[in-house]
Amino acid sequence: MKFYGLTGGIGAGKSTVASMFARQGIPVLDLDKVGHKLLQEDATLQQQLMLVFGDNILVNGNIDRKTLAHQAFQSEKHTQQLNQIMHPAIVRYEKQWRKSVTARSKSTFAIIEASVLIESGGVSRMDALIVVLANKHIRQQRVAERQNYDALTFDNIIKQQTNDEVRKQQADMVIENNKGLTCLKEQVLHLYQKLNNG
Numbered sequence: 001m002k003f004y005g006l007t008g009g010i011g012a013g014k015s016t017v018a019s020m021f022a023r024q025g026i027p028v029l030d031l032d033k034v035g036h037k038l039l040q041e042d043a044t045l046q047q048q049l050m051l052v053f054g055d056n057i058l059v060n061g062n063i064d065r066k067t068l069a070h071q072a073f074q075s076e077k078h079t080q081q082l083n084q085i086m087h088p089a090i091v092r093y094e095k096q097w098r099k100s101v102t103a104r105s106k107s108t109f110a111i112i113e114a115s116v117l118i119e120s121g122g123v124s125r126m127d128a129l130i131v132v133l134a135n136k137h138i139r140q141q142r143v144a145e146r147q148n149y150d151a152l153t154f155d156n157i158i159k160q161q162t163n164d165e166v167r168k169q170q171a172d173m174v175i176e177n178n179k180g181l182t183c184l185k186e187q188v189l190h191l192y193q194k195l196n197n198g
Helices: 014-023 031-041 043-053 065-072 076-104 136-146 151-160 164-170 181-197
Strands: 002-007 028-030 109-113 128-133 173-176
Touching: 002 014, 014 028, 014 109, 014 128, 014 181, 028 031, 028 076, 031 043, 031 065, 031 076, 031 109, 043 065, 043 076, 065 076, 065 151, 076 109, 128 164, 136 151, 173 181
Parallel strands: 002 109, 002 128, 028 109, 128 173
Antiparallel strands: none
């Protein structure tokens, strides 16, 4: 089984692309969701994060992701600290998932989705990389509607993520997501057929 990485900047539409692959019966692992799951369930991880970012990130016994994001994306140093705590735990989870999906799925490939796949060095674990691109103003609009992040938080996240030029250089396959869902579906279906036959 082949494992294809799927990434793109915040608001580019990578999760929409991942769900389209999933609807075709392809196993999909969302590493960002794995991170969210570990934040809620892994007490050791919670303690490590509170030591670095302070007790105020804990609200009603749970890590408040919005407060954590606000703190972590303020500077490159804070972003690196977040990644140093989160990534080893996420990679361990991914390894177990790969074993499990290889044993039980009939699919020839699987998708591993993550917003910081390039930044975390995760591309080296993939057979190839799919990048979803969209214009910055479109991305900002989507994020404002979906996650209710203000412009400052959005800009801070953009600054801490790699830029689209680097994503293009690293990409084996590119999906452009500026023209709406119909166009996106066509591209994903075309790529699904290509990967399924390859």
